[in-house]
Amino acid sequence: MIARHVPMRSLGKSDFAGLVRYISDKQDKTERLGAVQVTNCEADTLPAVIAEVLATQHQNTRAESDKTFHLLIGFPPGENPDAS
Template sequence: MSLVDYLTNTQGRQERVGEIALTNCQSDRPDAASLEMLNTQSLNTRAQSDKTYHLIISFRPGELPSTETLRAIEARVCHRLGFGEHQRVSVLHHDTNNVHLHLAINKIHPTRYTLHEPYKAYRAFGELCDSLEEAFHLEQDNHHVRKTGGENRASDMERQAGTESLIGWMQRECLHELRSAHTWSKLHQVLHHHGLAIQPRGQGLVITDG
């Protein structure tokens, strides 16, 4: 799974990758867990959409929650999204001024092999984040601003959830490289380096992770 490979790659900076946790996996190594998740995904032959859910939980500058707090927040967020029983790999990154926890979640249930797609997940994040901030003594934020439009919805979701959408993540991680990619070959190379891919969908193209 290219997303897990990307998340666990230090890219020559040891401070980039922090704690790694595997949940609902038989494996005890990220690379083996990645193969385990791919095997589970292969057992669902009906799903046409992306089978991996990439979630980023960001913390304010200066906040460095304990391992126990990170695991508790991760578990509550995944449970709220309906992914409590699903396989996932979580990786803490320290390569920006605010630590952020990446989650690569298998959308395919490990025993039922059904695909779970959270419906308008960002709407549920406001109250959840309010309670998480209070429970774990994190800096309070306004999670109830509403906007419309694709990119506006993405940034709104980030504010409400303390999470980052794929749009927001791409803007932060690889926007400059994407703008400099003047050929299809270079575009695919940049996307692959960041654990992404471009795929046909309907009458257009979409960028997916995993």
């Protein structure tokens, strides 16, 4: 397993909704995304999660850093961890 933080190119262009749409889009690839798991949200669908996270980020007026943290986790071919 390899995990790395993917920094946003510009703080002004951080876009949580765009990131979720990009990550969850299959892009005509057979093994792009195995599972999506959201924690610490009341919502249970991706559009509702996006709305909840954006509302929470909007309430955070003190943070000067990027409010979206993108962590990429990759597995070598043949390694298929459980979704749970």
